[in-house]
Amino acid sequence: MTRDTWLLFRQNLDITLRQKVGIVFGAVQPLLFLVLFGPIFATIGTWETLVPGLIIQLGLMSTGLAGFGIVMERRFGVLERLRVTPASRLALLLGRVLNNVVTLVIQTVLLLAVGYAFGLRAPLAGVLAGFVLVIVLGASLAALSYAIALTLNENLFAPVMSTVVIPLVLLSGSFLPMSMAPPWLDALSRISPFRYVLEALRELFAGRYLTGTVAVGAAVTVVFAAVSLTIGTRVFSRENA
Amino acid sequence: MIKTTGLSKTFKGGVEAVRGVDLSVEAGEIVGFLGPNGAGKTTTMRMLTTLLRPTSGTATVAGHDLLADPRGVRRRIGYVSQGGGINLMNPVAVELELHARLYGMRREDARTRVREVLAQLELEGLEERPGGALSGGQRRRFDVAFGMVHRPALLFLDEPTTGLDPQSRANLWEHIRALRSVRGVTVFLTTHYLDEADALCDRLLIIDHGRIVAEGAPAELKSGGRTLDDVFLDITGRSLREEAAA
Numbered sequence: 297m298t299r300d301t302w303l304l305f306r307q308n309l310d311i312t313l314r315q316k317v318g319i320v321f322g323a324v325q326p327l328l329f330l331v332l333f334g335p336i337f338a339t340i341g342t343w344e345t346l347v348p349g350l351i352i353q354l355g356l357m358s359t360g361l362a363g364f365g366i367v368m369e370r371r372f373g374v375l376e377r378l379r380v381t382p383a384s385r386l387a388l389l390l391g392r393v394l395n396n397v398v399t400l401v402i403q404t405v406l407l408l409a410v411g412y413a414f415g416l417r418a419p420l421a422g423v424l425a426g427f428v429l430v431i432v433l434g435a436s437l438a439a440l441s442y443a444i445a446l447t448l449n450e451n452l453f454a455p456v457m458s459t460v461v462i463p464l465v466l467l468s469g470s471f472l473p474m475s476m477a478p479p480w481l482d483a484l485s486r487i488s489p490f491r492y493v494l495e496a497l498r499e500l501f502a503g504r505y506l507t508g509t510v511a512v513g514a515a516v517t518v519v520f521a522a523v524s525l526t527i528g529t530r531v532f533s534r535e536n537a
Numbered sequence: 538m539i540k541t542t543g544l545s546k547t548f549k550g551g552v553e554a555v556r557g558v559d560l561s562v563e564a565g566e567i568v569g570f571l572g573p574n575g576a577g578k579t580t581t582m583r584m585l586t587t588l589l590r591p592t593s594g595t596a597t598v599a600g601h602d603l604l605a606d607p608r609g610v611r612r613r614i615g616y617v618s619q620g621g622g623i624n625l626m627n628p629v630a631v632e633l634e635l636h637a638r639l640y641g642m643r644r645e646d647a648r649t650r651v652r653e654v655l656a657q658l659e660l661e662g663l664e665e666r667p668g669g670a671l672s673g674g675q676r677r678r679f680d681v682a683f684g685m686v687h688r689p690a691l692l693f694l695d696e697p698t699t700g701l702d703p704q705s706r707a708n709l710w711e712h713i714r715a716l717r718s719v720r721g722v723t724v725f726l727t728t729h730y731l732d733e734a735d736a737l738c739d740r741l742l743i744i745d746h747g748r749i750v751a752e753g754a755p756a757e758l759k760s761g762g763r764t765l766d767d768v769f770l771d772i773t774g775r776s777l778r779e780e781a782a783a
Contacts (some may be wrong), residue, residue, distance in 0.1 A: 300639060303635060303638050303639060304635075304639075307627070307631070307632075307635050310627075310631070311626055311627055368625075369624070372620075372621075372622065372623065372624070372625060372668075373618055373620045373621050373622035373623075374622050374623070374624050375622075376588065376618055376622055377616075377618070377622030377636070377683055378622075378639070379587075379588060380586050380587065380588065380611055380614070380615075380616040381611060381636065381639040381640060382608050382611045382612045382639065382640060382641075383639045
């Protein structure tokens, strides 16, 4: 399985790297928020609050919409061709997920570089710990996105996911902390796992590592990953996916 | 090479696509699987290639039990689906090499084999093109290349020559014959073309309403001066020529 995963990861990564513009384009929205909204936000908050929010937005928009690729592969029979090879079903999923994670890491580095240029001053240890959360979250989102893409009618994936991602970004508190929200909105946002991940990221970027918020965020990320990867594997393994 | 007993598939909603198919294919045979649209050809082929789980029945494909060891089946078969499976973004030779390596080939062996297959199918010079830049005929031949690049013992071809011009069809027939004569590959194919079934196949199986309704060598089926289309019309009540045009 490791060999198959590696082969499929390299193949997918080659395709991604051949379209470098696509990597940048995938990060355009958070970058625009950083450049055009960040300076306004900085008058009432800190870059260490805003940038983690934009990283969550990036994760949702980059890996959360990864399923678009497999919709096309299914339409053109590529997925079916691969499913007749002896490659493990898990490798067919993981090869793609790893590519999405690498893409997300590159995009996050780009976002952080621009963030530092504007005034972000997060400690290196906090940023590195944050990357661990981002990598696990990215893998989970990509696996879930593929599972949804293979379950939904192929024409529904784009409208459904585009509609779902925006409220998830807003409810996570990407642009303004949910502690500023009215009670009903604050309560609603607690349903979303991304809120807890984001709060943990903000703590890490503020240089606070051993806190309850970080522990809860890490735990939510691990549980979300376990659920998403299980669903993704089951969908890839079932007949006629 | 293929042996099925009571192979059936009922889809959600109760649609019985295949109803108790018993068939047997010997090693080295080229067997044609004919039937009207919706008769159960593709569903049967998808079950035999591990893409669909049968609702009931048993099958041994290329020496492996279909239900107990689907991965063993996949190691020994090649499959060319009706719609093909070419990645439109990636150079075709790169995709072929990956495909071969997923069957365990080492990189150098895979590259050598890809060159060999492209030469056999007269596709040299197109290696660097992405699938999206190929003509329909070239794409179909690449589909066949995917099916045979890993040297399968058994090759499933679902409507392999649909959309090809007569010259390309004739060339592909030659390649299929050579696969059997040179390498002893067993071929199980569906087709709507009577001339193809007649010229290429040692034996024909006709399926209708999910059941095998006739079986025999083309010459046997045509006994009494009848054409294959007459036979098909008698058995299924439909003309294969009209089915092909549908």
